[in-house]
Amino acid sequence: MDSEQPSFADVEYGNRRRVSKREQFLEQMEATIPWQVWIDLIEPYYYLDRPGKTGRKAKPLAMMLRMYLLQVWFNLSDEGVEDAIYDSFAMRRFLGVDFTVEQVPDATTLLHFRHLLEKHQLGQRLLAAQNDLFEREGWIMRGGTIVDATIIAAPSSTKNATGARDPEMHQTRKGNQWYFGMKAHIGTDAGTGYVHSVTATAANVSDITEAVHLMRPDDTAGWGDAGYLGVDKREEITGDPHLAGVTWHIAARKSQLARMHPHERAIESRKAGVRAKVEHAFLIVKRDFGFTKTRYRGLAKNLHRLHVAFALANWLMRARAVALTTAAA
Template sequence: MKQMSLEAPMYTGFELRTKRTRKRAFLEQMDRVVPWAELVALIEPYAPKAGPKGGRPPFAVEKLLRIHFLQQWFGLSDPAVEEALYDTPLLARFVGLDLGVDVVPDESTILRFRHLLEQHGLSARILETVNRILTERGLMLKSGTIVDATLIAAPSSTKNASGQRDPEMHQTKKGNQWYFGMKAHVGVDAASGLVHTVVATAANVADVTQAHRLLHGQETDVFADAGYQGVDKRAENQGKQVAWHVAMRGRASAGHWTRALFLAR
């Protein structure tokens, strides 16, 4: 086993007090339950190989994947996650970095890894792999699905190299507030709360139009908020053997949605 340097992010045994924080507990759990070996095997065929002799070897796929997951879990940009690896020993330890010995991937390396996943459609395959393993272990029951959507903001400024907004993003209004960005539509297993499907669109795409894309085909019940009113009447949902439980609008919606969630459990 490699000897850790004095900079290694771990307990030394001389601390007067330690506390197992929620973040530490979460990362320890993710370290145990994420199928790292299977996901690394999925990505490695597409990862850069070692260059000429004397050149710096590429970073290990698992380290970059762990950094990518940290970004998703804690909402960190490329520069922010690079700084966090220097500033937060707990995160560096989760990734497997010894700051006294190892080189920390810079933001450009982190960006290139994300583009690698996008280029080869690996993010969807990662989700498929995780869902398959969860189903095999009996953790995803698939009898009910909750559908929902969330807005993800994008920079609206045109002060950039192209002088334009991102053409894939769009403006939309929610309540009295305007937003610019994209929308993530998600399908969630009603019993476990685990996400099984994600669809990304521009922010102005109505939630109800994407409901059919969030079903895996084995559920018997689907639960949704009031934004999905009329979903059962849409052409793309005709013939689906599912019962739609959609919250009512206005004051009656809270009770209806509570009953729907009770049924989901």
């Protein structure tokens, strides 16, 4: 999204001998994300040049979308992403800001844009649009879904304006460790590992309860870890004409593995090989995008961010797959 006329800073920056990892990443995303598809989806809800609108002219939608994605990718606050754009030439160029004619949208403008996206649940629609595009291009292999969940921590301190912890977050134990926060539940395409469904609950909600919301209408098989044992016997599954016919491949408990015959352990190994695909998306969202802690209060705002983050994770996985294919050619 460069300016038509390069500035002196553009020329100076272009003479560098080394390209940073951040710049490589942003160039990769620039070339991968279907910008016009996402802009067309958001535009009906955006107030750019709205009749009767008074005050300062709104920033271009493309610029606000890019600023919001920078916030998600680099796990920044509203003020943090504004400062980062001023500090980083790579971010400024990605945003398309020319300081000779305009300034970076301020934190309040980004806050209003994020609230607009949340109000209309556009994060979920961005993920749905990405899934539709992947299916049209033949990048998704229908028929099977892997379900899994991960804990995302929330601030447990009561030293805040309300003097209380977030009431929508809860405590849970995993192994010998206690956590306070929420869970992100995802359904991923068993063939490719692309995420197609996302839900969010408090951390104390059992993984198995969300399985019904993560399966696609045409799925014939489901995979999950031992936390989903008994999913095929649950009322919401047996009572659904389609889901009742799904074949479930659920991992055995670790305590059972030692007593298994070699061929049974081989079956478990094959199950694990399929389930491993679900970890790629979690790895990107939690390690690369830094979504290990909630940034907002309540499940709704964090779920919106999860929808956007997993849509972006899918595009990053797609870009990496294309790069590997190109390198091997």
